[in-house]
Amino acid sequence: MHRGEIYLVDLRNPVGSEQSGVRPAVIVQNEVGNAHSPTTIICPLTSQVKNMGATHVTLSPDDCGILKESTVLCEQVRVIDKSRIRNKVGEIRNKEKIEAINQKLLISIGII
Secondary structure, three states, X not given: OOOOEEEEXXXXXXXXXXXXOEEEEEEOOOHHHHHHOOEEEEEEEEOXXXXXXXXXXXXXXXXXXXXXXXXXXXXXXEEEEHHHEEEEEEEOOOHXXXXXXXXXXXXXXXXX
16 A cells, blocks of 8 residues: 555444545555555545635546546545555546645645
8 A cells, every 4th residue: 555546445334524434545555654654644536626726636547547527635635544445446646746746645634
């Protein structure tokens, strides 16, 4: 498992406005954490965006191999146990998209 890869993850049992269900998510945790921790950090994707926010990044199938255009919800960043991870469905190889996710994460957690 590597940063920038997209997996189906099981986010059942949400509370309130948390994203839920089995859905794609991009791994945003660093490589050391991914190699040694029983958890990882993800940002869920959605294909149904009501309005693009300051913490959203749009991905196309050409960007990463997903089936349809989706949005990375950087404001929904969270830690999950690796047992929630199902199969790999894509990988973001476009460095501009990775950098956009990095910037949106900084906005989301209040660093910029």
